């Protein structure tokens with residue numbers, strides 16, 4: 050495990066590392082922006098809250114590692130231009146290059162975002178959000194996916210920590226602090242909050258602004274499974290001959306809807322692929338595509354082993370928490386997203402127009 054409590058400064062650029070070593074009050078892009086806070090970091094970038102020196106606006110600057118900057122330029126920046134056409138998506142306002150002692154970093158200027166759906170769910174009891182809240186979140190994602198998929202773009206990371214609410218800049222903030230590990234000093238992350246409550250009534254939730262962020266795993270055209278990316282157990286990504294596509298986003302969407310409603314994911318994220326896929330097949334009530342049986346990772350699959358015999362169905366899982374009618378309606382949507390064969394899943398358009406989302410707020414949870 051990395052000794053670094055924040056971004057790992059020990060990874061070399063050839064291994065995707067080489068983080069931008071920034072401190073508070075540091076200037077970026079020829080003094081155009083001043084760093085005032087660190088918002089967070091990922092494997093390939095760190096994100097800073099900055100003030101635009103000439104206009105006084107608060108913005109986010111995402112600084113890519115030296116090792117990830119070239120990919121970000123060739124893929125992410127290109128995709129962000131297509132994404133800019135989607136109202137609700139997180140858009141890159143501009144890009145610039147920044148030098149540091151680690152090398153050259155690509156930087157994106159973006160609107161600063163607030164709390165994530167992940168953090169909102171963590172505030173709720175048992176990490177379960179009310180049905181009308183989940184419906185609103187899922188609906189906004191389907192709108193974004195419909196536009197992305199129409200342009201041949203797969204998002205690749207439809208997860209609760211990549212969906213955001215608008216930032217609340219008024220919150221009283223504690224002063225940023227730093228930590229030093231080995232010879233590296235870095236600022237401690239302080240994500241922005243949002244002015245929303247997890248238990249808001251349907252009338253308020255219906256007006257929530259929600260943004261789909263993090264296009265770091267997005268792909269266009271020839272889709273290739275990223276070895277280290279977890280696609281919420283999407284079965285096509287677990288095969289030896291693994292694949293992914295925009296339909297993988299739909300699986301992740303169904304997985305997310307279930308997880309937000311129940312507070313637990315529908316499938317375990319460990320074990321051999323053949324057993325995981327057998328469990329999914331039993332839980333969703335959907336046959337394993339015949340062509341998958343010749344895959345090297347399905348060799349040990351035995352249809353008589355009853356790998357799915359004590360599996361809880363999607364609908365029964367939902368019914369442990371929701372009223373029967375609510376569980377049935379949610380299951381109709383979720384099972385359409387979790388079909389094993391990607392081609393049999395709902396399209397983004399079908400998701401957006403699904404009656405479970407059309408009747409948002411008809412739930413008995415409020």
Ligand SMILES: [Zn+2]
Pocket residue numbers: 179180181182251410412413414415
């Ligand atoms: Zn409700």
